[in-house]
Amino acid sequence: MSATCEFQAKDYKSDLKPIWCPGCGDYSVVQGIYRALAAIGRPPHEIAFISGIGCSSRIPGYTTAYGFNTVHGRALPIAQGIKLANPDLLVLAAGGDGDGFSIGGGHIAHLIRRNIDITYIVMDNQIYGLTKGQLSPTSQKGRITVTSQHGSLEEPVNPLLYTLAYGAGFVAQASPTDLASMASIIEEAIRYPGFAFVNIQSPCVTYGEEAQQIKGLKAISENLSTLGHNPADRLAAMDLAQQYGRKLHLGVFYRNPEPAPTYDGLIRERQAALSKGALPKERILDLFIKK
Amino acid sequence: MTTRGIDFKALSLKDALDLAVLIEQEAKERYEEFAAQMDQHRTPEAATFFRHMALNEAKHGEELAARRATLFGNAPASVTRAMIFDIEAPDYDAARAFMSPRKAMEAALASEVKAHAFFMAAMPSIQDQGVKLLFQELSGEEVQHQDLVKAELAKLPPDSGLSDEDFVDEPAAQ
Numbered sequence: 001m002s003a004t005c006e007f008q009a010k011d012y013k014s015d016l017k018p019i020w021c022p023g024c025g026d027y028s029v030v031q032g033i034y035r036a037l038a039a040i041g042r043p044p045h046e047i048a049f050i051s052g053i054g055c056s057s058r059i060p061g062y063t064t065a066y067g068f069n070t071v072h073g074r075a076l077p078i079a080q081g082i083k084l085a086n087p088d089l090l091v092l093a094a095g096g097d098g099d100g101f102s103i104g105g106g107h108i109a110h111l112i113r114r115n116i117d118i119t120y121i122v123m124d125n126q127i128y129g130l131t132k133g134q135l136s137p138t139s140q141k142g143r144i145t146v147t148s149q150h151g152s153l154e155e156p157v158n159p160l161l162y163t164l165a166y167g168a169g170f171v172a173q174a175s176p177t178d179l180a181s182m183a184s185i186i187e188e189a190i191r192y193p194g195f196a197f198v199n200i201q202s203p204c205v206t207y208g209e210e211a212q213q214i215k216g217l218k219a220i221s222e223n224l225s226t227l228g229h230n231p232a233d234r235l236a237a238m239d240l241a242q243q244y245g246r247k248l249h250l251g252v253f254y255r256n257p258e259p260a261p262t263y264d265g266l267i268r269e270r271q272a273a274l275s276k277g278a279l280p281k282e283r284i285l286d287l288f289i290k291k
Numbered sequence: 292m293t294t295r296g297i298d299f300k301a302l303s304l305k306d307a308l309d310l311a312v313l314i315e316q317e318a319k320e321r322y323e324e325f326a327a328q329m330d331q332h333r334t335p336e337a338a339t340f341f342r343h344m345a346l347n348e349a350k351h352g353e354e355l356a357a358r359r360a361t362l363f364g365n366a367p368a369s370v371t372r373a374m375i376f377d378i379e380a381p382d383y384d385a386a387r388a389f390m391s392p393r394k395a396m397e398a399a400l401a402s403e404v405k406a407h408a409f410f411m412a413a414m415p416s417i418q419d420q421g422v423k424l425l426f427q428e429l430s431g432e433e434v435q436h437q438d439l440v441k442a443e444l445a446k447l448p449p450d451s452g453l454s455d456e457d458f459v460d461e462p463a464a465q
Contacts, residue, residue, distance in 0.1 A: 017330075022386035025384070035372075180376045
C-alpha cells in the first residue's frame with residue numbers, strides 16, 4: 001500500500017462531463033465523493049470504483065479512479081472479486097436503489113456476513129429514473145408511477161434496516177441537503193475497516209415526487225448527532241432506522257466499536273498460514289520434475 | 292445553507308476573510324457546474340449566464356484573497372471548505388434542463404438573498420469590530436448584486452408562460 005499524500009478534490013474529477021438531468025441529487029453525491037477521497041488521500045490509481053446500471057451507476061466514469069460500470073445489480077460481487085484479488089485497492093461500489101435492492105438485493109447480505117472491506121454507496125431516489133419512472137424497491141406504498149397507475153400496493157424495502165439486520169458494521173445516511181456532512185460520512189465509511197453502507201437520499205428531479213426534492217428532504221431531516229444518538233448502539237440504530245421514509249435521519253446510524261476481521265484480511269492470514277514451508281512460486285514446477 | 296464548527300464569537304478578521312473567500316469559491320464552482328450542465332443539455336443562454344456569474348464570483352473571491360494576503364500574508368488558514376455549504380452557491384436542485392434565462396437569473400437572485408441572510412444572521416454573534424465591518428460590507432454587496440440581477444431580469448422580454456416541464460419528454464415505460 002502506498003503512503004498517502006496531499007490530493008485535492010479536483011484530482012479525482014475526470015474530464016467526462018456528467019449527463020444527469022440538471023438538478024439531480026447525484027451531482028452533489030459525486031462532489032461529496034471527490035471531497036471524501038481527497039481527505040483519504042489515496043492516489044486515484046489505488047482506487048477501484050464499481051457500479052451497476054442506472055443513472056447513479058454512471059458515477060465511476062466521473063472520477064479518475066479505475067472504474068467498472070458493470071451489469072445491472074452486480075456491482076457488489078464484482079467489487080468483492082476485485083477486493084479479494086487485490087486487497088490493497090480501496091474499493092468503492094455504487095448504484096441506485098433498484099440496482100442494489102431489487103435485482104442486486106441478494107448480494108448485500110453475503111458481502112455483509114463476509115465483512116468485505118468495501119464502501120457501498122446507494123443513491124436512493126425511490127424510482128427507476130434511467131428507464132423513465134417505474135416503481136422501484138424503495139418507492140413508497142401508494143406511489144403512482146408508469147408501472148403503478150393506481151398506486152403501489154407494496155411496502156418499500158428499508159435499506160437501513162436491511163443492512164443493519166444483516167449485521168453491517170457501518171451504516172449511515174446522507175443527503176444533498178448538506179454536502180459537507182455527506183463528504184465526511186463517506187470519508188468515515190471508507191475509513192471503516194469492513195463493509196460500510198451509505199444510503200444517500202438523492203432526489204430525482206424528473207420523476208421524483210415534490211416531497212422527495214431538496215426542500216421536502218430538508219423539511220423532514222434530522223441530524224443523528226443532535227438527537228444524541230450513540231452510533232455504537234445497534235438496537236437504537238435499528239429503532240431509528242424504522243422511520244425510513246417518514247423521517248430523514250442524517251449521520252452514522254451504527255459503527256461497530258469493535259470491527260470484526262475482514263474476509264480479505266482472513267484470507268491473507270490463511271494464505272500466509274498455508275504457505276508456510278511451501279515452495280516459492282518460481283519453484284513450483286520442481287514438484288513435477290524427477291530428480 | 293449550513294455551517295459547521297464556526298464560532299462566530301471568536302471569528303478573527305483573518306478567519307472571516309478566509310471564510311468569505313471560501314464562500315465565493317463555492318459559488319464560483321457551483322455556477323461553473325451549472326454552466327457545464329446547461330452545455331450538456333443544450334441550454335446555451337442559461338449556460339452563458341451561469342458562466343458570467345462564475346466569473347463575477349471568481350473576481351470577488353480574488354479581491355478578497357488579495358486583501359487577506361495584504362493584511363495577513365501567508366498566515367495559515369483555520370477555516371476550511373468543510374465548514375460551509377451552500378452559503379452563496381445556488382442550491383443543487385435549482386438547475387433544470389432547458390431552463391430559461393429568467394429561471395437562471397431567479398436562481399442566482401435567490402442565492403444572493405441567501406448569502407445576505409447568512410451575513411445578517413451571523414452579525415449579532417460577531418465580537419471583533421473588524422469582522423463586523425467586513426460582514427456589513429459583504430452583506431451590502433449582496434444587496435447590490437441582487438439589484439444587478441433584478442436589473443438584468445427587468446430587461447428580459449415577458450415570460451412565455453411555458454414551463455421547463457413543457458420541453459421534457461413524458462415518462463414512458465420501456
